[in-house]
């Protein structure tokens with residue numbers, strides 16, 4: 001495993017807090033500064049890689065920021081990447097799952113045939129907040145026959161119930177942040 005080159009505080013320093021975005025009362029965690037800095041990006045991907053069991057077959061990531069960290073992680077691990085897309089972006093055949101958000105609902109999709117039955121899949125995203133997005137991604141992967149061996153996030157927002165929503169699953173995070 002590659003040694004850490006940054007402390008938690010240094011890596012966290014690349015994440016920008018944006019108050020009242022996209023709605024009043026939301027403290028948005030903007031990871032753009034982390035992505036644009038080569039050392040911070042490398043540190044983040046190495047830390048994510050350290051959270052992944054040895055024998056995964058695939059990494060999967062949630063659109064859109066989960067594609068960035070997930071595809072980098074898949075490349076780092078030498079495995080393929082399965083995108084979990086928002087509704088209406090993938091050509092058929094697809095499998096969809098609609099899930100509840102804090103207000104309203106959303107639908108995610110995976111292209112059928114991308115996940116071999118029994119594949120050991122690590123699901124990745126940038127942020128764990130309420131956990132609804134990741135729970136839907138994991139459930140959809142399982143409907144397609146995958147074994148979801150774990151979920152890894154760059155940033156966990158405490159106090160929003162994400163851990164509880166993913167109870168029973170193996171959840172790990174690189175950084176913790178107040179919400």
Ligand SMILES: O=P(O)(O)OC[C@H]1O[C@H](OP(=O)(O)OP(=O)(O)O)[C@H](O)[C@@H]1O
Nearest residue numbers: 062063064065127128129130131132133
């Ligand atoms: O734990 P939850 O409450 O479900 O929230 C976490 C999700 O919210 C953000 O995605 P967003 O829908 O903002 O889309 P984006 O990645 O396209 O910006 C983030 O990238 C996660 O996917």
Ligand SMILES: Nc1ncnc2[nH]cnc12
Nearest residue numbers: 026027028029030127129
């Ligand atoms: N506060 C937040 N910042 C960034 N991404 C998010 N996804 C859900 N909540 C978020």
